[in-house]
Amino acid sequence: MSDYRSEIERRRTFAIISHPDAGKTTLTEKFLLYGGAIQLAGAVKGKKNARHAVSDWMEIEKQRGISVTSSVMQFNYEGFCINILDTPGHQDFSEDTYRTLMAADSAVMVIDAAKGVEPQTRKLFKVCLLRDIPIFTFVNKMDREARNPFDLMEQIEQELGIRTYPVNWPIGCGKEFKGVYDRHKREIISFLGDGAANGVRQVEKVELSLEDARLGEMIGETHRQTLVDDIELLDGASYDFDMEQVRHGRLSPVFFGSALTNFGVEPFLEDFLRMTPPPLARESSIGVIDPFEDRFSAFVFKIQANMNKAHRDRVAFMRICSGRFQKGMEVLHMQGGKKIKLSQPQQLMAQDREIIDEAYAGDIIGVFDPGVFSIGDTICMPDKKFEFQGIPTFAPEHFARVRQTDTLKRKQFVKGTMQIAQEGAIQIFHEPNTGMEEVIVGVVGTLQFDVFEYRLKNEYNVEIRQEGLSYQYLRWIENEEFDPKQLDITSDTKLVQDFRDRYLLLFTDEWNIRWAQEKNPWLKLAEFGRS
Numbered sequence: 001m002s003d004y005r006s007e008i009e010r011r012r013t014f015a016i017i018s019h020p021d022a023g024k025t026t027l028t029e030k031f032l033l034y035g036g037a038i039q040l041a042g043a044v045k046g047k048k049n050a051r052h053a054v055s056d057w058m059e060i061e062k063q064r065g066i067s068v069t070s071s072v073m074q075f076n077y078e079g080f081c082i083n084i085l086d087t088p089g090h091q092d093f094s095e096d097t098y099r100t101l102m103a104a105d106s107a108v109m110v111i112d113a114a115k116g117v118e119p120q121t122r123k124l125f126k127v128c129l130l131r132d133i134p135i136f137t138f139v140n141k142m143d144r145e146a147r148n149p150f151d152l153m154e155q156i157e158q159e160l161g162i163r164t165y166p167v168n169w170p171i172g173c174g175k176e177f178k179g180v181y182d183r184h185k186r187e188i189i190s191f192l193g194d195g196a197a198n199g200v201r202q203v204e205k206v207e208l209s210l211e212d213a214r215l216g217e218m219i220g221e222t223h224r225q226t227l228v229d230d231i232e233l234l235d236g237a238s239y240d241f242d243m244e245q246v247r248h249g250r251l252s253p254v255f256f257g258s259a260l261t262n263f264g265v266e267p268f269l270e271d272f273l274r275m276t277p278p279p280l281a282r283e284s285s286i287g288v289i290d291p292f293e294d295r296f297s298a299f300v301f302k303i304q305a306n307m308n309k310a311h312r313d314r315v316a317f318m319r320i321c322s323g324r325f326q327k328g329m330e331v332l333h334m335q336g337g338k339k340i341k342l343s344q345p346q347q348l349m350a351q352d353r354e355i356i357d358e359a360y361a362g363d364i365i366g367v368f369d370p371g372v373f374s375i376g377d378t379i380c381m382p383d384k385k386f387e388f389q390g391i392p393t394f395a396p397e398h399f400a401r402v403r404q405t406d407t408l409k410r411k412q413f414v415k416g417t418m419q420i421a422q423e424g425a426i427q428i429f430h431e432p433n434t435g436m437e438e439v440i441v442g443v444v445g446t447l448q449f450d451v452f453e454y455r456l457k458n459e460y461n462v463e464i465r466q467e468g469l470s471y472q473y474l475r476w477i478e479n480e481e482f483d484p485k486q487l488d489i490t491s492d493t494k495l496v497q498d499f500r501d502r503y504l505l506l507f508t509d510e511w512n513i514r515w516a517q518e519k520n521p522w523l524k525l526a527e528f529g530r531s
């Protein structure tokens with residue numbers, strides 16, 4: 001029993017988010033390097049020179065150099081068992097990021113020191129705040145010219161509405177980057193020149209206190225003076241460290257470093273693991289489910305088909321919320337109302353899949369999905385039935401009418417479109433009383449259209465034509481008894497159904513939403529769909 005408890009206690013499950021190119025993949029790789037999960041960072045990293053990172057597997061990601069889907073990796077470090085959930089960097093995929101955050105107990109936000117929080121990625125970071133989990137900030141690329149660290153802190157606070165607590169503080173940047181000052185240990189970790197051949201090996205460090213007479217010699221008198229002044233200012237003016245505030249994502253511990261040259265990564269990992277919580281309890285229909293509870297439970301947060309050309313199948317990713325999973329155990333799929341055996345439970349290391357015998361609360365497992373699971377579904381034990389809170393669906397903001405160009409490929413078109421929609425990569429709608437001849441596709445960000453078109457062509461061999469529609473808003477109709485004939489709407493507003501036949505309205509602007517509500521006072525409209 002104590003083994004079972006300590007297995008859960010040593011789990012740390014977190015998501016890593018950033019805007020594209022801030023260095024999320026590089027940082028993840030350095031973590032894996034410390035955990036011994038990979039040997040050489042340079043051997044697997046480098047999209048720019050055709051090799052691709054361990055966590056980016058889809059062809060489109062390699063071509064565009066951006067992450068479209070999220071992936072999961074597990075490794076051990078200093079007694080911890082760590083699950084990293086990688087997320088897409090672009091705001092157009094923020095819904096996927098949100099679903100991934102649902103499976104995490106904390107988040108690491110990577111920010112490019114030269115760019116700060118970029119306007120187009122505010123949405124992604126705000127999505128992170130919605131989850132009420134600890135958010136840690138890693139300010140990356142200090143080996144390049146960077147913005148003033150005080151300005152960066154201020155920007156994070158103002159744009160994201162979260163307070164910051166710098167755990168360490170940078171000394172210079174770019175060619176003049178000398179290292180960081182650790183505010184807790186009150187010592188300097190010095191950056192040694194060339195960054196140990198681009199971080200292939202772990203970097204060496206020299207630790208000195210602020211008062212040490214050798215400091216001026218080591219970092220130069222100007223840097224020493226700036227550092228002393230900065231620290232005095234910080235100690236006097238910055239927020240106090242308050243773990244309770246950190247736990248609720250109201251205060252973000254901030255670290256500076258350079259993932260590429262491997263500087264500051266290990267101290268960050270160590271402090272982060274000390275502060276980030278073990279698996280958290282989760283709300284359910286029968287109250288809070290404790291992770292140490294002896295019955296297994298999990299929920300599906302991601303579904304992905306055709307992840308790998310060698311395995312043309314569909315995998316449902318589940319976050320284990322309580323208990324232990326053992327191979328061959330019989331579980332209850334609540335939404336399907338059926339007892340099932342989870343087949344081929346796997347833990348993933350990007351393209352490598354490993355069949356596992358057991359897994360614990362906090363872990364993420366991928367199971368073969370014969371088409372029964374949906375995002376948000378609960379898996380529990382047959383003698384204790386309950387449902388976890390579902391994962392809300394974001395309202396799409398862009399819509400297009402989609403047809404296949406070759407009418408003979410109808411079957412593949414319907415299959416591909418349905419599957420991609422079930423994964424949550426797009427949302428699909430149709431006009432009432434029509435089938436799937438013509439589909440209206442809705443997305444949160446327009447890049448999702450490109451991914452949809454690309455995947456239909458490559459995975460299902462179907463070419464499509466997309467015609468953009470001018471709708472911008474979508475609302476779910478929540479009335480239990482709904483008769484479309486009663487509806488009084490403008491000619492600009494369109495009534496559609498989703499693939500579960502729920503009714504929705506598409507609007508071109510807010511004026512039309514108000515109009516619909518005024519003319520139909522009985523109408524209950526919701527901005528988020530329930531899964």
Ligand SMILES: Nc1nc2c(ncn2[C@@H]2O[C@H](COP(=O)(O)OP(=O)(O)OP(=O)(O)O)[C@@H](O)[C@H]2O)c(=O)[nH]1
Nearest residue numbers: 020021022023024025026066067089141258259260
């Ligand atoms: N100079 C410098 N370059 C870095 C650092 N970290 C990452 N890079 C480079 O920045 C580029 C982007 O890094 P990635 O790790 O792929 O960024 P990402 O955030 O994962 O990007 P997406 O996959 O699009 O979300 C690569 O060329 C890296 O080599 C750093 O600390 N210093």
